[in-house]
Amino acid sequence: MVVCCGEALIDMLPRAATSGEEAFAPFAGGAVFNTAIALARLGEPTAFVTGLSTDLFGARLEATLEASGVDHSRCVRSARPTTLAFVTLTDGQAQYAFYDENTAGRMFAVEDMPAAPEAGRPHFFGGISLVSEPCGSAYEALMAQVAPGALTMIDPNIRPGFITDEAAYRARIGRMTAMADIVKLSDEDLHWLEGPGEIAPLARGLLARGAKLVCITEGAKGARAFWGEETAFVAATPVTVVDTVGAGDTFNAGVLAGLAQRGRLTKAALERLTTEDVSHALSLGVRAAAVTVSRAGANPPRLDELA
């Protein structure tokens, strides 16, 4: 079972109203929520840890978790509101404005979890929860608790417009990427974190700081991976893009599910990665993400929708 830890929110997506005025429609989202849903729909046993509101949107998020078969028994319920993300689209490319003041997700605390963390299970972290406080500190502490005994993966999913204390955020992502066995970054995230330059040496810098596998996504081009002295590339699946919401999140689930299918989702097994393992994982990530970009909101695919 993979444990996904981070934000569940509502993406408000622009819709042309019949009157011609602007309107927004709610879709279940949050980077880590999307990864959890995608993993379960790809057939991997999945648990989700977050601060979940009991409001109308929280109930909708919980219903989506339930319908997708995600174990949500460790979510912290509260009457605080659900975090909202207002999305603008330019040629399908999403930009986000987040509203997380005093929300159930932002106020998440490890000590409020109804059951103890699942030590020993693979854990996934990321998203805007690593920017805000107090949840950022809570997820970092949870990662520090599980990382010595369990495989961990991080996708910081960097949203520069949302970061207020850049020095503190850079320090946190530096500590968490050094703790993680698998680091995923988009090419834009890689340059925001590591500066300008060729992708390969920047990715290898992350390997030198402790990661065993680094995945770099390049939008419509596809995705690359770096491990040991090796590298692999899988081209994106060409599709008609509706919106890119959840592309990277679904890709992450494909990578985790692909590694699990090859028996590589433990710290020890990750040391013995082969090109076939990584190509299988990248290819599942790329194919699943292509379905996500081809429909509205994140809404990741089930395994039987990949054909």
Ligand SMILES: Nc1ncnc2c1ncn2[C@@H]1O[C@H](COP(=O)(O)OP(=O)(O)OP(=O)(O)O)[C@@H](O)[C@H]1O
């Ligand atoms: N236009 C596209 N056509 C086909 N596949 C795409 C397209 N855009 C993205 N993808 C797939 O999704 C993967 C992740 O996309 P991207 O690099 O944009 O990640 P990201 O920036 O983390 O995404 P997001 O933050 O929107 O979730 C890509 O590697 C690719 O496989």
Ligand SMILES: O=C(O)C(=O)C[C@H](O)[C@H](O)CO
């Ligand atoms: O949770 C995050 O970090 C997000 O960026 C969430 C977005 O609103 C969206 O659901 C996924 O990219």
